[in-house]
Amino acid sequence: MAVLERLWRSLAAGTRPAGGVLPPTRKSQTRDLGIRTPPLPARVTLLLEDGRDQPWREVQPIVKPGQYVRAGERVARAVGHLALPVHASISGHVSALFMHDEADAGGQHRPAVVIDADGASQHHWLPPLDWQGAAPGEIIQRIADAGIAGMGGGGFPAHLKVRAARQAGIDTLVVNAAECEPYLSADDQTLRQHTDRVLLGAAMVAHATGASSIVIGIEDDKPEAASAVRARLGELPCPARLEVIPTRYPSGGERQLIERLLGRRLASDQLPVDAGVLCHNPGTLAAIHDAVALGKPMIERTLTLAGRALARPGNITARLGTAIEHLLQDAGLDRARLSRVIEGGPMMGQAIGSLDQPITQTTNGLIAADAAELPTPPPARPCIRCGDCQPACPAGLAPQQLWWHAQAGEDHKAEANGLFDCIECGACDYVCPSHLPLANGFGEAKQRLRTARAESDRADQARHRFEARQAREQREAAEREARRQARRQAATQRGQQRNASSAKDSSADAKGTASVVDVRGLRIAQAAAKAAARKAEKALERAAQQQQSADVLADLETQLDTARQHLDAADARLKAARQEETRP
Amino acid sequence: MSLTSLVGVVLMVALIGVCGGLLGWLNRRFKDGEDGLVEQIDALLPQTQCGQCGYPGCRPYAEAVEQGEAINRCPPGGEATILELAELLGREPLALDGDADDTPRVAFIREDECIGCTKCIQACPVDAILGASKMMHTVIAHECTGCDLCIAPCPVDCIDMLPREPQPRWTAGIIASDRTTETLHGST
Numbered sequence: 045m046a047v048l049e050r051l052w053r054s055l056a057a058g059t060r061p062a063g064g065v066l067p068p069t070r071k072s073q074t075r076d077l078g079i080r081t082p083p084l085p086a087r088v089t090l091l092l093e094d095g096r097d098q099p100w101r102e103v104q105p106i107v108k109p110g111q112y113v114r115a116g117e118r119v120a121r122a123v124g125h126l127a128l129p130v131h132a133s134i135s136g137h138v139s140a141l142f143m144h145d146e147a148d149a150g151g152q153h154r155p156a157v158v159i160d161a162d163g164a165s166q167h168h169w170l171p172p173l174d175w176q177g178a179a180p181g182e183i184i185q186r187i188a189d190a191g192i193a194g195m196g197g198g199g200f201p202a203h204l205k206v207r208a209a210r211q212a213g214i215d216t217l218v219v220n221a222a223e224c225e226p227y228l229s230a231d232d233q234t235l236r237q238h239t240d241r242v243l244l245g246a247a248m249v250a251h252a253t254g255a256s257s258i259v260i261g262i263e264d265d266k267p268e269a270a271s272a273v274r275a276r277l278g279e280l281p282c283p284a285r286l287e288v289i290p291t292r293y294p295s296g297g298e299r300q301l302i303e304r305l306l307g308r309r310l311a312s313d314q315l316p317v318d319a320g321v322l323c324h325n326p327g328t329l330a331a332i333h334d335a336v337a338l339g340k341p342m343i344e345r346t347l348t349l350a351g352r353a354l355a356r357p358g359n360i361t362a363r364l365g366t367a368i369e370h371l372l373q374d375a376g377l378d379r380a381r382l383s384r385v386i387e388g389g390p391m392m393g394q395a396i397g398s399l400d401q402p403i404t405q406t407t408n409g410l411i412a413a414d415a416a417e418l419p420t421p422p423p424a425r426p427c428i429r430c431g432d433c434q435p436a437c438p439a440g441l442a443p444q445q446l447w448w449h450a451q452a453g454e455d456h457k458a459e460a461n462g463l464f465d466c467i468e469c470g471a472c473d474y475v476c477p478s479h480l481p482l483a484n485g486f487g488e489a490k491q492r493l494r495t496a497r498a499e500s501d502r503a504d505q506a507r508h509r510f511e512a513r514q515a516r517e518q519r520e521a522a523e524r525e526a527r528r529q530a531r532r533q534a535a536t537q538r539g540q541q542r543n544a545s546s547a548k549d550s551s552a553d554a555k556g557t558a559s560v561v562d563v564r565g566l567r568i569a570q571a572a573a574k575a576a577a578r579k580a581e582k583a584l585e586r587a588a589q590q591q592q593s594a595d596v597l598a599d600l601e602t603q604l605d606t607a608r609q610h611l612d613a614a615d616a617r618l619k620a621a622r623q624e625e626t627r628p
Numbered sequence: 629m630s631l632t633s634l635v636g637v638v639l640m641v642a643l644i645g646v647c648g649g650l651l652g653w654l655n656r657r658f659k660d661g662e663d664g665l666v667e668q669i670d671a672l673l674p675q676t677q678c679g680q681c682g683y684p685g686c687r688p689y690a691e692a693v694e695q696g697e698a699i700n701r702c703p704p705g706g707e708a709t710i711l712e713l714a715e716l717l718g719r720e721p722l723a724l725d726g727d728a729d730d731t732p733r734v735a736f737i738r739e740d741e742c743i744g745c746t747k748c749i750q751a752c753p754v755d756a757i758l759g760a761s762k763m764m765h766t767v768i769a770h771e772c773t774g775c776d777l778c779i780a781p782c783p784v785d786c787i788d789m790l791p792r793e794p795q796p797r798w799t800a801g802i803i804a805s806d807r808t809t810e811t812l813h814g815s816t
Binding site (some may be wrong): 503504505507509511512513 | 676686793
């Protein structure tokens with residue numbers, strides 16, 4: 045069966061149109077200019093997530109204002125399970141633990157660690173690790189300690205991906221060097237200038253995950269990077285191959301790339317590790333190399349500065365937390381020409397409200413565009429059902445249908461049509477003749493569905509707690525009843541001893557049979573309650589083994605408690621009935 | 629009628645009987661916890677257990693709705709719940725009976741003023757209030773359904789209903805959250 049399924053999948057993958065679009069790449073602005081290092085900023089602002097909106101990303105500062113820190117010293121610790129520790133990206137004194145964000149609603153203070161540089165460039169790194177002699181767990185722990193997030197865009201903690209891959213057992217590490225977004229050439233430059241660091245990083249991750257082969261996927265518009273990699277492939281300790289794929293946006297989408305390179309198609313509920321693959325970006329691998337071989341925590345990244353409002357576009361390696369304005373000024377920003385600044389690529393990036401904002405680990409590019417270069421889209425018109433978005437969708441969805449459902453408030457129908465497979469790449473926006481903001485709309489619909497799901501989980505938990513409380517009240521009532529029964533029995537026994545000679549109650553027989561039936565029914569109820577309790581116990585055990593989330597476990601505990609209360613109540617009732625029965 | 633056709637008819641009837649029996653048995657054998665109508669109605673209710681419908685909880689109201697009670701008695705569910713119930717039961721949607729207020733709320737005890745009488749603890753339908761006699765009480769915001777039932781019994785009026793934050797905030801070291809970190813970092 046597995047063979048047939050694989051055959052079918054490969055056939056289906058072969059027949060399905062690849063999707064995607066061919067926007068002008070505009071990479072020639074920056075692609076041959078090397079990587080510069082701009083002067084160090086006088087101040088860095090390391091943004092912290094306070095966990096108000098996303099508790100799983102919460103980070104807490106561990107330094108105080110006025111404290112001196114060296115570059116690489118930890119300034120905040122991870123609290124949420126998807127959070128990463130933050131390290132000082134420059135040496136100097138901590139001047140504040142918040143940032144005044146003008147662009148934010150009402151000019152709110154955002155939690156951050158602000159460091160005023162002292163210009164001394166002191167640094168403090170972790171001890172280097174001999175990766176070939178190190179256990180996989182040590183490498184993974186080092187990646188976690190260095191605070192490395194995936195630098196492709198999602199910003200998911202790198203160590204969690206590696207650990208999941210280690211646990212699931214993968215066979216292939218994919219180096220995602222497609223870099224399909226227009227303008228961006230940071231990965232291209234990293235591969236050309238730092239081939240060693242990227243490939244060694246890949247070897248380390250392969251060692252840590254147990255992957256037996258490495259596949260490097262690169263688009264055919266980067267021949268220099270491809271040949272640089274090809275020349276060094278033989279030095280890798282495990283079989284590695286380079287795969288040059290045609291340039292097409294969004295071939296760098298994780299799922300799309302895995303399908304293209306390995307012919308493995310992921311179902312919507314599958315993660316790459318489920319298909320035996322781990323995917324990492326070259327920048328992330330270079331950072332992992334630095335963290336392991338040099339002990340250098342995540343304090344800087346390579347990004348592309350592009351756009352016609354810059355006199356000196358190019359790729360730079362900048363300290364995290366540097367203000368966007370500082371970097372753009374250094375690249376010769378012409379404010380008269382500037383129409384807007386976009387963080388990320390033009391397809392998936394976000395327009396920036398204020399240039400005071402700092403760069404973060406996920407900032408892979410800054411585009412300072414003039415008005416002619418990236419014009420503001422014309423107002424959206426209604427969908428004319430032309431169907432152009434359908435062949436453009438890399439996930440094989442029907443965007444016009446999803447849009448229809450999402451606009452009609454029928455999010456669940458959109459979900460049934462594969463809404464959660466949408467990677468929000470914006471290929472449909474690009475081809476839409478009505479200029480509909482499709483990808484944005486899909487993002488919002490997903491958010492609405494997630495909120496609804498969380499609400500329904502909450503309601504279920506409230507129901508289970510309500511049931512638990514009712515079960516407890518029933519048990520207490522049954523136990524009270526049993527005690528009352530026992531007291532009454534004791535009283536009647538005393539009375540009977542006094543009138544031992546009196547005649548037997550003629551109704552005793554009838555009462556006896558009635559209570560026998562009663563006891564039998566109660567015994568069945570008690571056995572059922574016992575089975576229910578055991579079932580609830582097993583469900584909880586299974587969930588604990590599968591490492592379900594705390595919410596799920598707490599909910600199952602409530603259900604187990606309910607079952608136990610029911611059992612206790614049934615026990616008490618049975619006991620009371622038996623005492624009644626034995627009464628002569 | 630010839631004998632063969634009679635045999636055919638008898639065989640056919642027997643076959644139908646066997647198939648019917650088999651299907652019936654299979655249906656009973658592999659029936660996986662199919663929900664009754666009451667459960668389906670209950671699943672649509674917001675589970676605040678507030679009693680504003682006049683029944684002592686969501687499930688009793690679900691049972692009453694199944695028996696023909698009006699579907700517009702649930703203010704926390706609001707219009708959305710009425711529409712869902714109307715669709716499930718094939719009834720006409722009605723205007724909400726009562727004041728529409730489906731903004732999620734959470735109870736908050738002004739802890740300085742709490743005298744520790746435990747009355748709110750007894751009133752809470754989902755055991756979301758912690759405390760002991762003559763000790764300060766507090767609401768587990770994550771479990772609170774915003775039902776208002778703790779407000780009336782409080783003799784010192786120290787409970788407020790506040791709008792619920794969009795996502796419950798968990799900090800380390802309080803009740804459920806210490807387990808959050810344990811289970812999620814346990815695989816280290």
